[in-house]
Amino acid sequence: MIASVASTAQSTRVYKPRTVILGEKPQGTQWLERICTSGLFDVIAGITRESGKRWWGEDRFIDVLKEHHVPQMSRDMLHTLEYDILLSFVYPFIIEPEHLKRAHWYAVNLHESPLPRYRGCNGCSHAILEGDTTYGTTLHTMEAALDAGEIVDQITFPIDPTETAKELYVRTSEHSSELLKRNLHTLASGKLPQRSMDTNAELIHARSSLANLKHIPDASLEDVASIASFGRALDFLPFEPAFFLRNDAKYYVFIERSSGRNLADGALPLLRSIPAADLPDAFRLPAKRPMVVMREDRYRKDYPVF
Numbered sequence: 001m002i003a004s005v006a007s008t009a010q011s012t013r014v015y016k017p018r019t020v021i022l023g024e025k026p027q028g029t030q031w032l033e034r035i036c037t038s039g040l041f042d043v044i045a046g047i048t049r050e051s052g053k054r055w056w057g058e059d060r061f062i063d064v065l066k067e068h069h070v071p072q073m074s075r076d077m078l079h080t081l082e083y084d085i086l087l088s089f090v091y092p093f094i095i096e097p098e099h100l101k102r103a104h105w106y107a108v109n110l111h112e113s114p115l116p117r118y119r120g121c122n123g124c125s126h127a128i129l130e131g132d133t134t135y136g137t138t139l140h141t142m143e144a145a146l147d148a149g150e151i152v153d154q155i156t157f158p159i160d161p162t163e164t165a166k167e168l169y170v171r172t173s174e175h176s177s178e179l180l181k182r183n184l185h186t187l188a189s190g191k192l193p194q195r196s197m198d199t200n201a202e203l204i205h206a207r208s209s210l211a212n213l214k215h216i217p218d219a220s221l222e223d224v225a226s227i228a229s230f231g232r233a234l235d236f237l238p239f240e241p242a243f244f245l246r247n248d249a250k251y252y253v254f255i256e257r258s259s260g261r262n263l264a265d266g267a268l269p270l271l272r273s274i275p276a277a278d279l280p281d282a283f284r285l286p287a288k289r290p291m292v293v294m295r296e297d298r299y300r301k302d303y304p305v306f
Contacts, residue, residue, distance in 0.1 A: 016042040023089030036068040040188035097144040107142040119147035120205035124168040128233035150194035164235035228287040250296040
């Protein structure tokens with residue numbers, strides 16, 4: 001009788017798919033923790049970068065792997081594993097097609113933009129620069145092409161007309177956490193709902209896609225609303241803000257009090273436009289959220305630039 005009960009228990013045990021997770025950053029670490037504690041997956045390996053400068057500061061991805069006794073591996077060791085699911089959480093490197101194909105069930109990526117629009121990097125900044133009113137985050141299967149495959153699920157939401165790229169980025173991560181949470185059981189089931197995604201007409205924004213967009217054209221300096229658009233879109237501490245050049249000097253533009261930049265001298269002059277000459281080294285411009293214009297040498301004394 002005891003043997004019969006044990007046999008029945010074994011036969012009804014739910015299979016936990018063997019899962020490999022690639023990721024980094026605070027949100028990738030949070031999602032790794034959620035997968036490991038869900039009880040739905042057998043996480044057999046984790047992959048992240050081990051060294052290098054990180055703009056977000058400390059990364060606990062490796063710590064979480066150790067806490068859950070998950071082996072850390074390099075990506076080139078994936079060929080030694082048998083796995084059902086390959087999960088990518090804001091992993092910054094291209095995953096080779098042979099590793100995607102080795103996933104018996106599927107390879108899935110959580111990409112923080114509303115695919116197929118904004119493939120690649122810097123989606124929050126591009127969305128603001130292009131005047132979009134909505135943004136989103138996408139769970140999708142992976143193919144050899146970057147940010148391609150089929151959509152599993154997606155959340156879209158309004159862009160606040162005054163928020164910065166960094167603030168939109170933070171809100172997107174919150175929605176991404178909800179997106180993963182509501183798809184955990186589906187991911188573990190081996191049966192994903194999928195709908196096609198047409199990427200043919202969409203650009204892939206490289207990691208360096210903002211490099212040539214930070215310089216505010218002279219024509220845009222005549223319109224405070226245009227300046228504000230650049231200021232919001234490139235306001236992503238610790239990266240370099242939007243700027244313009246005047247008399248061989250660089251002037252940064254950012255949203256006042258964004259990312260904790262509370263200026264000690266609240267008595268900065270308030271100007272209605274950018275004067276043609278004799279600029280103060282720092283001043284404010286009126287907008288729905290006032291902007292600060294600050295000469296580069298003064299800015300870099302107080303704020304890091306990655």
